[in-house]
Amino acid sequence: MPIRPIVKYGHPALHAPSAPVKEIDGEIHRLLDDMMDTMWAAPGIGLAAPQIAVPLRVIVIDLSVGEDPQQVIKLINPEFVEREGDQRHDEGCLSVPGYGGSPIRPARVTVKGLDAEGKERLYTGTDLLARAFCHEIDHIDGLLFVDRLTPLKRDLLKRKLRKRAKSDDWEEE
Numbered sequence: 001m002p003i004r005p006i007v008k009y010g011h012p013a014l015h016a017p018s019a020p021v022k023e024i025d026g027e028i029h030r031l032l033d034d035m036m037d038t039m040w041a042a043p044g045i046g047l048a049a050p051q052i053a054v055p056l057r058v059i060v061i062d063l064s065v066g067e068d069p070q071q072v073i074k075l076i077n078p079e080f081v082e083r084e085g086d087q088r089h090d091e092g093c094l095s096v097p098g099y100g101g102s103p104i105r106p107a108r109v110t111v112k113g114l115d116a117e118g119k120e121r122l123y124t125g126t127d128l129l130a131r132a133f134c135h136e137i138d139h140i141d142g143l144l145f146v147d148r149l150t151p152l153k154r155d156l157l158k159r160k161l162r163k164r165a166k167s168d169d170w171e172e173e
């Protein structure tokens, strides 16, 4: 199963809302497999389809990064059922390599969506899992953690990122 390239800040797929999946077919199964492999290889704990330039509402999360199959979450058309409290913690993103920020996130979220078989799934997460759900669902809404920072931090970081995106040089810090 191929690892797909992860697109970076400035790519149009990252900055526009993605479309709901209408039918869970072989193409969606392949997409999910490729997303898992791409996330693990990065390595990362979450990935959204727009990060591999597929503008569909599909996310994967694995806080164990391949160590524990029980922790694998694959969700199609995820949406929040409940969001409570708040937390603030450092976050990074595979599409914004080399940069981080601490957006305010809910402390606890309940999310529903469809699994690979089209069955409805409900997840509740706190701490890192809550942040991961919020981060990935933001991706399919066309938002990055950068967009959630305070205006001052956001503008400063966006200026740097626009420059980086123009030069397309993400390797060097």
Ligand SMILES: [Zn+2]
Pocket (backbone or CB within 6 Å): 092, 093, 094, 095, 135, 139
């Ligand atoms: Zn991200």
